[in-house]
Amino acid sequence: GAGVSQSPRYKVAKRGQDVALRCDPISGHVSLFWYQQALGQGPEFLTYFQNEAQLDKSGLPSDRFFAERPEGSVSTLKIQRTQQEDSAVYLCASSLPGTMSGNTIYFGEGSWLTVV
Amino acid sequence: QKEVEQNSGPLSVPEGAIASLNCTYSDRGSQSFFWYRQYSGKSPELIMFIYSNGDKEDGRFTAQLNKASQYVSLLIRDSQPSDSATYLCAADDGTGFQKLVFGTGTRLLVSP
Numbered sequence: 001g002a003g004v005s006q007s008p009r010y011k012v013a014k015r016g017q018d019v020a021l022r023c024d025p026i027s028g029h030v031s032l033f034w035y036q037q038a039l040g041q042g043p044e045f046l047t048y049f050q051n052e053a054q055l056d057k058s059g060l061p062s063d064r065f066f067a068e069r070p071e072g073s074v075s076t077l078k079i080q081r082t083q084q085e086d087s088a089v090y091l092c093a094s095s096l097p098g099t100m101s102g103n104t105i106y107f108g109e110g111s112w113l114t115v116v
Numbered sequence: 117q118k119e120v121e122q123n124s125g126p127l128s129v130p131e132g133a134i135a136s137l138n139c140t141y142s143d144r145g146s147q148s149f150f151w152y153r154q155y156s157g158k159s160p161e162l163i164m165f166i167y168s169n170g171d172k173e174d175g176r177f178t179a180q181l182n183k184a185s186q187y188v189s190l191l192i193r194d195s196q197p198s199d200s201a202t203y204l205c206a207a208d209d210g211t212g213f214q215k216l217v218f219g220t221g222t223r224l225l226v227s228p
Contacts, residue, residue: 004177013186018131031214033214033215035218040220041220041221042120042122042204042206042218042219042221043160043204043216043218043219045209045215045216046219048141048214056211056215059224086198091159091160104162104165105150105214106160106162107159107160108159109159110159
C-alpha cells in the first residue's frame with residue numbers, strides 16, 4: 001500500500017478483554033515501531049522491530065503488552081486483560097534502516113482504543 | 117530519563133505572522149531532531165528534521181538547532197490558518213535505532 005495501514009481504526013473494549021491491533025507497514029520498510037499516544041500527550045515509544053527481530057521492547061508498560069512481527073512485515077500489538085489506563089491511540093510507524101538523518105519515519109493513522 | 121520539553125500552548129498568531137515554536141532536550145547523545153505536525157485525530161506528519169547546528173530552511177519552515185544549549189526551534193513564516201495544529205518536537209534517543217523521544221506538543225492557532 002501507499003502508506004502505513006492500521007486496523008482497527010477504532011476499538012472499544014470492556015475492561016479485562018484482550019485486544020489485537022494490526023499494522024501493515026510500507027512495503028520494503030525494514031524498521032517498524034509501535035508508539036502509544038495518550039490524549040494531550042506526545043507519542044511514547046513501545047517497541048521496535050528490524051525485520052522479524054524485536055530489538056527493543058523497553059517501552060512496553062507491562063507484561064500484558066506483547067508485540068510480534070513473525071514474517072518481518074505485518075505486526076500485531078496485543079494487549080491482554082485491558083485496563084482503563086490502556087485507553088490511548090496506538091501508532092505504528094515504519095522506515096528504511098539507516099542513519100536518522102537519512103530516513104523518514106512514516107506513521108499510520110493509529111488505532112484508537114477505549115477501555116470501558 | 118531522556119526528555120523533550122515543549123510549551124503546550126496554545127500559541128496564537130495572526131495570519132501572515134511568524135510563529136516560533138521551541139523545545140529543549142535532555143540527552144546530549146541525541147543526534148537528530150524532528151518536527152512533526154499533528155492535526156486533531158490524525159497521525160503525526162514529518163515537517164522537517166535537522167542534525168547540524170544552525171538553520172535549515174524548507175519553504176515557509178525553518179528549523180534551528182543549538183546543541184550547546186540543547187535547544188531546537190521551528191519558525192513558520194507567513195502563517196496560514198491551515199497551519200493550526202499541534203507541533204511535536206522529537207529527538208532520537210542516541211542509540212542509533214531511530215527510536216524517537218517526543219515532547220508533549222505545542223498547539224498553534226493561526227487566526228484569519
